[in-house]
Structures are given as C-alpha cells and as structure tokens.
Amino acid sequence: QSVLTQPPSVSGAPGQRVTISCTGSSSNIGAGYDVHWYQQLPGTAPKLLIYGNSNRPSGVPDRFSGSKSGTSASLAITGLQAEDEADYYCQSYDSSHYVFGTGTKVTVL
C-alpha cells in the first residue's frame, strides 16, 4: 500500500558503507517534494535522521547522509556501527497525504 518502495533489508559488516533506496513516482518525490528519513531502534519510537533530502538534525552523526534524484532518494550509512542496527523509513508527500516508505531493516553482521 505504501507508495514509496524500499528494500526490505540491507546488511554490512562494521565499518562498511550501506545504502538504502527509496523509490517513488512523479506524484511524490518526482513532483519535487522533499524526502525525510527516520531511524527506529528496536522497541522505540521513530527518530528523525535526515530532513529536506540531505540535512542532518543536531546530534545525528555525519556517518548518515541523504540524497535525492528524480523519483528516488537514498540514505547512506558510512562506517557502519553495531548501534545502527534498526529499521529505516523514508517519508514524503503525495496527493495531499504524507507517505512513508515500506521500511528497511539494517543488520550489522
């Protein structure tokens, strides 16, 4: 039902770089709406990770970065750490509704 598609899971060893894609369409990301990212650690509420496609709120490590191009966006985590193991969601806007991605579970091997 989500209009933003993410891979169900990605994994990497500590120190590696992983990327999470968020694929939308011409009615949401492609229409020019910003993409935001949230991190949800196990058993906790989502936390804003990236806003406005590529901006990090205060306190978010610079290991996290975001980008947007066309109808897609990406979240990159460089120097993967054990504490990054969590679910990640992208969010944008479509037809007067806020929409979330399907979610991606990041596993640190």
Added chain:
Amino acid sequence: EVQLVESGGGLVQPGRSLRLSCAASGFTFDDYAMHWVRQAPGKGLEWVSGISWNSGSIGYADSVKGRFTISRDNAKNSLYLQMNSLRAEDTALYYCAKDRTGNQEGDNWFDPWGQGTLVTVSS
C-alpha cells in the same frame, strides 16, 4: 525539552469507539501542526491524520476517512483522535508527532514523536 505523551489506547471490540489523547509540553503547542501516525504489529509506518495549528486544515488517510476525527485544544496543549467503527486492521501503536511548521505543507517532516499508545481491536 519537547515531550509528547499519548494515552487512551486499549482493547476494544470491532465496531466500537476509542479516543486517543496526546499531551504536549516543552514548546508553543499552538504554533505547530500535529499528526497521528500508526504502526501495526511488525509492520511499517502509516500516516493517519494531521491538523494545522488553528484546526483550519485537516487531513486523513483514505483508510480512516469518515471513521476517525482529529482535533486539538490549544488551551490544554492537547491533540486528540476520535476513532469510531473500529476494525481489526486498525490494531496498531498510535504515535503523536509534531510538524515542523504550523500548517500541513508538502515538504514537512515529523519531529519529535511520542512513545505511542497501543490500540487492539478484537472480539
């Protein structure tokens, strides 16, 4: 410190009603739009409803339109969600979240979120 504390969840039979509340503190509540976002057990996030600072603009997900009503009381720094005709598929953890501005705009995000209140619809 901004705090959002949800309450009002519980076990309810299909077809019945429930009212959720969200108590806000640590910011000027009537400067910001507010939202409800839910997460079914083991599933992803779904935006449910949003309301502008002055209640002048309200939006609902198609899945709840006509059954749920969002409201706010700026004097009490509180957000509400009246849920009627509840269905099993409404079972979820319901989060309250603060918007970045006073109005619901396309480029807005949600920050912060409360810890959620669990709604279980079952006979």
